[in-house]
Amino acid sequence: MTSPLSPPLPATEAGGSLARAGDLFQLLRDGRPWTRAELAMTTGLARSxxxxxxxxxxxSGLVVFVGEALSSGGRPPSRFAFHPQARTVLAVDVGASHVRVALTDLNGDVIAERRAPLPVADGPEAVLGYVVESGKKLLAESGRPESRLAGVGIGLPGPVEHATGRPVKxxxxxxxxxxxxxxxxQRSLPVPVLVDNDVNIMALGERAAYWPDVDDLLFIKVATxxxxxxxxxxxxxxxxxxxxGDLGHVRVARGADIVCRCGNVGCLEALASGGAVARALAAQGIDANTGADVVELAAHGNITAIHSLRQAGRDIGExxxxxxxxxxxxxxxxxxSMAAAGEHVMAGVREVVYHxxxxxxxxxxxIVLSRxxxxxxxxxxxxxxSQHVLSPAGVEAALATMASAG
Incomplete structure (x- = not known):
């Protein structure tokens, strides 16, 4: 994964001085080495x-020495840069039928991970209990102390009140x-915990890794x-x-008589999700129970499955x-998961969107497949x-904690 984008120059107080070390740190987040003189010249602050x-x-460990710059005479100046390995992050993907727990550095590079076929319908205690247990095991197995855990990020397959992290209906x-x-x-891992809808965090991850220069992007998840x-x-x-972004419950003309699990009729999800396509194939006598079965059938050249995936793409494209x-x-x-069907779905999407x-x-x-x-x-x-803990306020909070600890 690429390094986080270098943010714009932080806001300055009157007189042109950057207010805090956390503000100055934002210049270092792109990973490029700096000298003190370069920072002073860029910010207008005194070298002292x-x-x-x-x-x-x-x-704090967030910045480390990375060598020396060329000298025009005298002792060469030291260079330093952001140190993404200074802290670890527990990143969690809770899907309808799986849980993935990964340990990453502050750049999002995966250090270790675990995955289990655990349905979200088993309830929060069971799912989050697995998350905590797996997180502790990953930290222990990788030799990373819990004291260096920066935070926990969790994606859930449903609406989330972002300010509180609580799922909403x-x-x-x-x-x-x-x-x-x-x-x-936090009862087991007393660090910042941030929760969001899974598609929102997929959009964040895809953009940070592969489209850092794109400011207007839609990430479409087609699965359950x-x-x-x-x-x-x-x-x-x-x-x-x-x-x-809840596209699944937008009405599509072709589905006027199809009842969705939300109680309405004609929802996109009731026509084009993995389960919906599988049910449509099963009604034609084809052995398909899940979206994965549909993808497998298409991969083996089943014409009916391919046609159904193309139509699902058209419905999504609408x-x-x-x-x-x-x-x-x-x-x-x-x-x-349905993106594994590749160009069959994409062809239908492109056909309608461009038309x-x-x-x-x-x-x-x-219009591209997820990388x-x-x-x-x-x-x-x-x-x-990382956006939270490496923000100016987040860095200042970490420095204050260090100072109070002596």
Missing amino acids: TVAGKVDLLLN PPIMPGWDGFDVVGFV GIGSGIISSGQLQRGADGTA VLATCVNLLNPSVIVIGG RSPPLATTNLR AGERAAVMGASRLV
């Missing part, structure tokens, strides 16, 4: 002020509504359900109540054409934590 802030960051998560996910995890993560003007859009008109993304990424959207909105539009694949969610969960 820069030296004091850099010493704090060096003591999730349709496929019995027992999770209003559950205190943060509190449960269908949803999207919306990045607009470089920012993840959650909406007023955290339900932005909804995405409206999204393109409203949001004008430059990249649409198709991910989730139904105005030329100006599609001239530079790219992060199964790791998109854990990459995004890690990114969620």
Whole structure:
């Protein structure tokens, strides 16, 4: 995974001075080595002020020496850079029928991971108990102390109130509504815990790793359900109540008589999700129970399965054409388990989107398969934590904790 984007120069106080060491640190997040003199020249701070802030960051371990710069005479100046291995992150992907727990560094590079076929319907205690247990084992097996754990990021397959981390009436998560996910995890791992919808964090992970220069991106997850993560003007859009991007329950004309599990009729999810396509094939006498079965049938050349996947792509494209008109993304990424069907779904999506959207909105539009694949969610969960703990306020909090500890 690539390093986090170098953020813009932090806001300055009157007189042009950067307020805190946490602000100065933002210049270092791209991983490029700096000297104290270069930082002083860039920020306008006195060298003595820069030296004091850099010493704090060096003591925290977030910054390390990386050699010496060329000298024009006298002792060569030291270079230092962001040290992503200074802390670890526990990144968690909770799916409808699986849980993936990964240990990463602050750049999102995976150190170790575990995966289990654990249904989210087993309830929060069972699922989060596995998360905590697996996280502790990964830390122990990798020789990383719990004291260096920066935080835990968790993606859930349903709506989440981002401010509290509590699921809100999730349709496929019995027992999770209003559950205190943060509190449960923090009883065992007393670090920041951030929770979001799984598609939102997949969008974060895909963009950070493969589309860092793209400010307007849609990530579409096609699996047991269908949803999207919306990045607009470089920012993840959650909406007023955290339900932005819930494409699965947008009505599609072809499904007027098909009842969705949400109680409405004609929902995209009821026509084009993995389970929906499998049910349609089973009704024709073809042995298919899950989306994975459909993908396998298509891979072996089953014409009916291929046709059904192409039609699912068209149905998704019908909804995405409206999204393109409203949001004008430059990249649409198709991910989730059904993305394993590759070009069969993509062909249907492209066919409708390019036909139904105005030329100006599609001239530079790219519709692509996810490059992060199964790791998109854990990459995004890690990114969620690193954005929090490496922000100016997050770095200042870490430095304050160090100071109070002596």
